[in-house]
Amino acid sequence: MVLWKQRFFVTCALFSWVSLIYSAFVATIIPVVGLALILYFLRMAWPTDWQKRAGLEFNGKTLLLALAATGVFLGIFRFYYAQVAARSEVTIDLVAILPHVLPGMIFTLVQTCAEEIILGSLLLRFVQDRCLSLSETWATVIVAVVFGLMHVVFYQSGLILPRESLHPMSLVGLILAGILRNLLIVRFGHIAYAWALHFSWNLYMFHSPMLRSGVALGEAAKFNLLFGTWEFICLAGLAIAAVCLGCALVKTRKAI
Structure with missing residues (x-):
């Protein structure tokens, strides 16, 4: 029952x-x-234990650290977006987001929080509970692949937005981003830092007009522009390695 x-x-x-x-x-x-x-x-x-299941079991100090991390991520992503725009002959108007800051922030906060709860914490726990012999590493990778494929299906279905396609490199970038997100959830036991990363990225990506030859890019085209580059794949790989190394060092220090 x-x-x-x-x-x-x-x-x-x-x-x-x-x-x-x-x-x-x-x-x-x-x-x-x-x-x-x-x-x-x-x-x-x-x-x-619904808070633990949802990845919301954290204190005020962790929330403040996540908010501080959000500011850092926003600065990093702004720089990355500007570099991509200069190389790809795309105009990314990061200032145009300002009139829409409040509604954009509220929507992005809610959307990314819901996604981290459902596709992050809940799905990770479901995979681990169903496959007890599965290591955390494999659970992280499997959920990341699901995360990437969901984006492919969403944009190719044309159910909500006009039908577009994601390039294979973009899918690889999405999977690496999913692995990074999942590692943050698994290692820390909550979604706070994963949410900070996701919120910062989406706030710029979905609320900053991106134009090529005066034509606005669709969402899938934005994914292809920002995720489907060797720079992003290398940066995501380095971030994954940094999280793994940092957690290993902390674990070793505690053991000593």
Whole structure:
């Protein structure tokens, strides 16, 4: 009975995620309601440890560190976007985001938070629970592949946005970004730092006009421009190595 109850409320949470978070790109209140419903249904599914399941079990100090990391990430991504734009003859108007800062921030905050809960914490725990013999490393990679393929299916389906295709290099970049995100969740036990990374990237990517020869780029074209480069793949690889090395050093110090 408990298992069926959990499945029912998790299904409700997934329905809220798909139907409310991604069906309204303008009306900010609808995604906020969607996130509230996700949290409510998860609390109903796991009354005692829903925060841990959702990756929301962290203190105020961790939240402040995540917010500080967000500022650092915004600076790094702004520099990267400018470099890509200069090389690709694309105009990325990072200043144009300013009039839309508040609604853009609210929507991006809600969308990335919901994605980190569903595609990050919950999916990682589901894979680990279902495949007990699977190591954390393999669970991280599997969920990252699912994360990348979902983007491919989403943009090629044409259900919400005009049909576009992601290049194979973009898929590789997305998978590496997913591995980095999953490592942050697995190593720290919460979504705070993964959310900071995701929020910073999406805020610029989806709310900064990108033009080539005066024509605005679609979302898939933005993915191809920003993820499908050797620079991004190398940077993502270095970031993954840095997270693994840092966590290994901390673990070694604690053991001593």
